[in-house]
Amino acid sequence: MTLNVAIVGTGIFARDAHLPALEKSEYFTPYSCFNRTKPKAVTFAKNAKISKIYDNMEEAFEDPKVDIVDALLPVQFNLDAVKLAVKHKKNICLEKPIAANLEQAEQIVKLYRENPDILIAINEHWLYFKAVNALKDAISKIGKVYSFTYHSTGPFHFDNKYLVTSWRQKPQHIGGYLSDGGVHQLALLTGVLGNVKKVNAHTNQIRKLSGTDDILYSLFELESGVIGTYTYGSVFGNTDKKCFFMIMGDNGTIYLDFSPSQPEKITLRVGGASPDSETYTKEIVIEDENRTPLTEFNVLGEALTNGDNSVILATPEATFHHLAIVDAALKSSAQGGATVEVQKA
Structure with missing residues (x-):
C-alpha cells in the first residue's frame, strides 16, 4: 500500500x-x-x-x-x-x-x-547527504575542531532552465539566489558542524538576472565556538566550479571536495596533536550521493x-536556521560587515 x-x-x-x-x-x-x-x-x-x-x-x-x-x-x-x-x-x-x-x-x-x-x-x-555522516565520522579522528573553510563558487550559466521563472528573476524571498541555493550549502555546513551564532558578511550583485545580490563572502562563529569562512556564488565569468569544505582540528584536517568535475571524496589527514602522534592520510570516496529528492x-x-x-532532519526549526543565517549575512553586509547574531526561532 x-x-x-x-x-x-x-x-x-x-x-x-x-x-x-x-x-x-x-x-x-x-x-x-x-x-x-x-x-x-x-x-x-x-x-x-x-x-x-x-x-x-x-x-x-x-x-x-x-x-x-x-x-x-x-x-x-x-x-x-x-x-x-x-x-x-x-x-x-x-x-x-x-x-x-x-x-x-x-x-x-x-x-x-x-x-x-x-x-x-x-x-x-542536502541534510540527507551521505557526506554528512562521513564527515561526522571523520571529525572524531582530528581532535578538537577549531576552524573551517566552506567554498562554493562557479560560472554563470545563461542557459539555466530555472532563470526563466519570474520568482527567481524578481525574488520576493530574502537574498534571492543566496537563500534559494544557499540554504542547501548551509544545510551541509550546519549538518556537520552545528548551528551558526554570529555572522560578518559582505554581499554584491554580479548578474541582473539574479534579481538581487548573488555573491556572499563571510566569517561565521558557530555556537560551539568554531570559526570559519563561508563563500558562495555561482555567477562569475569563465571559471571552474569549485566546491570544497575543509575542517581543521588540532590533530588533523578533513577536506571534502564536491566539485562536479571529479569524483566526490573526503581526504582525511590525521596527526599533529603531539610530536609522537600517529600520522596518516586516508581517502574516502562518496559514491552515489543523494543528489535527488x-x-x-x-x-x-x-x-x-x-x-x-524523528527521522525527518529537514524540520521547520532546522530550516528556519538556514534562512536566518542568510538574513544575518544580508543585515551584516548592509552595515558594512558588522557582527550580526543569527536570529533564533
Whole structure:
C-alpha cells in the first residue's frame, strides 16, 4: 500500500525532479495535482499519468484520499499552504527555503510546534547527504575542531532552465539566489558542524538576472565556538566550479571536495596533536550521493508509515536556521560587515 501525493505547483522542478523521485519511491504514488495555470496542470497530469486535477489549491488539502501534499510553490506562498494543511489536518512538504522571510518562517515554525500530529517538512535534501555522516565520522579522528573553510563558487550559466521563472528573476524571498541555493550549502555546513551564532558578511550583485545580490563572502562563529569562512556564488565569468569544505582540528584536517568535475571524496589527514602522534592520510570516496529528492521522500515515507517523525532532519526549526543565517549575512553586509547574531526561532 503506497501513500497518495497531491502535487501542488507543477513547474520545472516538479516535472524534472519531484515526479521522477516520487515514481521511484517505494512509499508514494503521484495521485493528483494543481497549478494556478490549469493547462500546465493538465500537461503535468498527462505526463505523470494522473487523472485528478483540482480547480483550486485548497481542494488538494480537502481531498480525503490524499496522504500528503507536495507543495512546490514560490516560497512566499509556503505559509498559506501550511495554514491549509493545519486547517484540514493534512501532511505537507514544502520546497526550500522555508519562507520568503523570517516573519513568515517564524509562523510556520509556530504552526509546526502547535500541530505535532501533522507532518510538516521542508525539502532541503542536502541534510540527507551521505557526506554528512562521513564527515561526522571523520571529525572524531582530528581532535578538537577549531576552524573551517566552506567554498562554493562557479560560472554563470545563461542557459539555466530555472532563470526563466519570474520568482527567481524578481525574488520576493530574502537574498534571492543566496537563500534559494544557499540554504542547501548551509544545510551541509550546519549538518556537520552545528548551528551558526554570529555572522560578518559582505554581499554584491554580479548578474541582473539574479534579481538581487548573488555573491556572499563571510566569517561565521558557530555556537560551539568554531570559526570559519563561508563563500558562495555561482555567477562569475569563465571559471571552474569549485566546491570544497575543509575542517581543521588540532590533530588533523578533513577536506571534502564536491566539485562536479571529479569524483566526490573526503581526504582525511590525521596527526599533529603531539610530536609522537600517529600520522596518516586516508581517502574516502562518496559514491552515489543523494543528489535527488528520492532519499528525502523515502525518509518522509518511512515517517508516515511508522508514525515516527524523528527521522525527518529537514524540520521547520532546522530550516528556519538556514534562512536566518542568510538574513544575518544580508543585515551584516548592509552595515558594512558588522557582527550580526543569527536570529533564533
